[in-house]
Amino acid sequence: MSDNKPIIRMDAEPPEGFEGEGFFATKLSSVIGMARKFSLWPLPFATSCCGIEFMAVLNPTYDASRFGMERNSFSPRQADMLMVCGTISKKLGPVLKQVYTQMAEPRWVIAVGACASSGGIFDTYSVLQGIDKIIPVDVYVPGCPPRPEQIIEGVMQVQALCENESIRRRDLPEYKNLLESYGIN
Numbered sequence: 001m002s003d004n005k006p007i008i009r010m011d012a013e014p015p016e017g018f019e020g021e022g023f024f025a026t027k028l029s030s031v032i033g034m035a036r037k038f039s040l041w042p043l044p045f046a047t048s049c050c051g052i053e054f055m056a057v058l059n060p061t062y063d064a065s066r067f068g069m070e071r072n073s074f075s076p077r078q079a080d081m082l083m084v085c086g087t088i089s090k091k092l093g094p095v096l097k098q099v100y101t102q103m104a105e106p107r108w109v110i111a112v113g114a115c116a117s118s119g120g121i122f123d124t125y126s127v128l129q130g131i132d133k134i135i136p137v138d139v140y141v142p143g144c145p146p147r148p149e150q151i152i153e154g155v156m157q158v159q160a161l162c163e164n165e166s167i168r169r170r171d172l173p174e175y176k177n178l179l180e181s182y183g184i185n
Helices: 028-037 049-057 093-102 113-118 148-164 173-181
Strands: 017-020 023-026 042-046 081-085 108-112 139-141
Touching (some): 028 148, 042 093, 049 081, 049 113, 049 148, 081 093, 081 148, 108 113, 113 139, 139 148
Parallel strands (some): 042 081, 081 108
Antiparallel strands (some): 017 023
8 A cells, every 4th residue: 555545346337328538428328327227216015024124134244235225115106126925815915016006107016936926836816817917027036935035136126227228218108008918008
């Protein structure tokens, strides 16, 4: 440490661009994508054992805050990532859909565990056989229940979607048709 320079550690790679002495220029969509990637606010919709595994993701061992999930939001209007953890009954389906519609765009959905993804072992009349029957899902996390590392991998996949998604994708007719197919306007 003879030159007394501070050690600088960068967690995020800067987007492609032009840099020089005192300036950096890049595309607006790249900067917005990087900001979205590292500022996901999850809304945990936990109903059973997968919720316990999600809680483990928040403890210091796994430290979800290093992925920008510093703050769990329990209000859909302040969240941008819905994490459905556990079994969803058919009676709870309309509530989940309402929570999804109250979230502002852009919004992403993770189906955590076998029950949220496909109904799991509960092939009964009262259990919804996958939340993708009522809302669009971006990432599926397998397992019964999934390990915290798997949930973190699912969050990292959503981060990749956030970073590479076009700013205008949510305005495209394909996206609007997808929402209309679920009865969401």
